[in-house]
Amino acid sequence: MAKTLGPVKRKFSPWTDAEAAPFIRFENVTKRFGDFIAVDNLTLDIYEREFFSLLGPSGCGKTTLMRMLAGFEEPTSGRILLQGQDLSGVPPYKRPTNMMFQSYALFPHMTVEKNIAFGLEQDNLPKGDIEARVQEMLKLVKLEQFAKRKPNQLSGGQRQRVALARSLAKRPKVLLLDEPLGALDRKLREETQFELMDIQTKLGLTFLIVTHDQEEAMTVSDRIAVMDKGILVQVATPAEIYEAPNSRYVADFIGDINILEAKVEGKQAHGTTELVHIDSDGVKIHVDQACEAVKGDSVAFAIRPEKVRIATTPPATDTATINMLHGEVWDIGYLGDFSVFIVRLDDGRMFRAAQANVSRLVDRPITFGDMVWLSWPADAGLVLTR
16 A cells, blocks of 8 residues: 555544445445436445545536435445445435535524424434433534524524534434535635534544535545546545546646646656656656656646746756756736746746745745746656556
8 A cells, every 4th residue: 555645634544444344335336317327336435433525526426426325316226335234225214314405404484403403303302302412412513502593593604503413413323414515605614614523523423525625625534535427536535635646637626736748758766666757848857756657658747836846046956856947927826825826838838836925025036027947856746647
C-alpha cells in the first residue's frame, strides 16, 4: 500500500485493515431507468463510524446510490448489504437508516421540539422516552432555547439543525445526508461542516453525504468516492484525492490544476522512485514519481497552482530536478488569503500559480504585464496516464 499523503483527520482507517468487515457494501449494483444507466456495476465498501462522501457532478449517480441504500429505489441488479444483511425487499421504514434532505422537510405548523419528536411518536415510544430524547437532541444541536419556536421563526442554519436533530432522534445506524448544507451561505456552511463532524464523532454513527461541493467533501470526509456517469472513478482520503488523483478527470474535478499534454522521453533511477522526463510541446518537465508509462507514451502532466513558485527572476537551481517556465502575467485574482496569477507562457499557453498573501502589501511585487519565471521541484507534479 502507498504511503499516506497529506494530513489525516483522525486515527481512523479501517479500510486499510484486510480483516475489517465493511458496514455497508454495494456489490455489483446497477440501476437503470429505462435505457439510462444511473449506476453501472458499482462495488463499494463503507465502514462503521466512517464519514463518507459521494462526490460528483449532477447526474453522476450519487443520489441514486443513496436512495437505493435508503430503500426509496431498488437496484436493477446487484446487492446492498448492511452489517451483512441483504436489504433487498426491506422497506425504507424498516431499515436502520434515516435521511436528511436538502429542503429539510420540516412541518411548518409544529414547534422545533414537536418536529424532532415526530418520528419517535410514530414509533410509539413511551412519552417519557420521547421527551428525554428530544431534550438530548436539542442539547446536541444547541437549540434548547428555540424548542417552542416554529420553523418560520428560525434562521436557515437553525432549521438545518432541527432537521439534523430529527434525523438523529431515532438513532439510526446510518445517517444519509443529501446536499444538507446547500441552502446555507458560505460562512454558515463552513461552520456547520465542523459541527457535523463533531456530532458524528460524538455519536459514533456512520454518515454518508451526497454533495457536489468539493470543499465540503474535503472538509468533512474520512474518504471520498468521486463518481462520473454512474461509475466510481476514485475512492480515497481527501488528501490522496487532492495530491494523488488517479486520472485527468479527478485531477480536473477537484480544485484548480494545470494540466499539460506531454510525451515520455525517458526515465532514470532517482532515490526510491524514478525521474520521468517528459516533453510538452517543447517544454521539458522532470517528475519524481513511480510511473508505468514508457518512452513514447502520451501522458498528462498535472500540478496544483499553489505548488508553483512565481518570481521576476529565474531560480538558480539544478535544472535536472527543478522545472522552469517563462511568461507574462496576464491576469491576477486577489482572493484575500492568496492571489492567483494567470501567466501566458512564451508558447501562448496559460498557466496558473497561486501565492499566499503573507503580508499586507498594497502594491504587489508582481503585477499585470510583468515577465515572470514559474518554477517547481520535480516531486510537486504528477504524470497521469489516464
